[in-house]
Amino acid sequence: MAFEEKWAWVGLIVSITAYAVYLAVVLSRAAGGSLPETPYVDVLLWTIGAAIVMAIVVSIVVGIFTSKEGHETDVRDKQISARAEHTSRGFLIAGALAALIFALLEWDYFWIANVLYLGFLLSAVLEGITKIALYRGGMPAW
């Protein structure tokens, strides 16, 4: 398995785990009450920070156990990466547009921050899934 594919797996698992932890903590804090009044900023920052650190640590560990040959990348890796980014960009734009609409409607900061975070997550998840699918199933023509 190419290092890029392993990196896609790591990113996918770490982002989903971080978001699941974030959701669990925020929902437990809300305890059925009003979500916008629930403290969320610290958890959001901690889970994003922890996800970045975890992804770096895991990729270093994976890299140690990957052969030198496995670290090499070429034009196919770049094409797969570009195709995956192209595929997932829609979620990023949708998240940003939703945040813009929420801001125009003067909704609570909670919803603006969370719709952006959800957009980032869905974009990252789709990008990871697309990369893995392209590495495993092959790269179809446009």
Added chain:
Amino acid sequence: MVKPTRVTNSIRSLRFSAGELTQAELAQRVGVTRQTIIAIEQGKYSPSLEVAFQIAHALGMRLDEVFAYPADTHRTDTP
């Protein structure tokens, strides 16, 4: 809309004709990873024209001796 590649190739048999050339050796000559050569051989990836030429040169063949593309519905020549 994505569609499967219709490019076929004879790299695997040509590697053996070229003195049992391994996938790793061919990859090194061409300057791509072994995974890319595997993907091309399995028809999971269509290389760029430049890489296709490099593969043909590495095998000592012409491009059309290594790669083929079915000529049917996409032909534009007039009767």
